[in-house]
Amino acid sequence: MLPVIATERLTLRPRTPTDIDALRRLWTHPSVRQYLWDDEIISRQQAAEMIESAIESAGRDGIGFWGIEKKGSPGLAGFCGFRFLKDSTNIEWR
Secondary structure (H helix, E strand, C coil): CCCCEECCCEEEEECCHHHHHHHHHHHHCHHHHHHHCCCCCCCHHHHHHHHHHHHHHHHHHCCCEEEEEECCCCCCCEEEEEEECCCCCCEEEC
16 A cells, blocks of 8 residues: 655545546546547546556555645645556656
């Protein structure tokens, strides 16, 4: 499991299945999806699969993604983290 990281203004916490709808809203926003999904609007099921994959990777490999919350503001402000590039041991960060 990934640690919770807290700063003066932000909390980074491991993603959970309860983040599906909030992350999908971020991921389908036009200014985000053009960079992450080649402008494809992903389904809720695709979002759920991505989150599950990140949770599994965190448990298995010790790397993954965090949800970013601004202190004093409800909901997710964004996300960040690490993952392996497809078919590689090289790590990509976002």
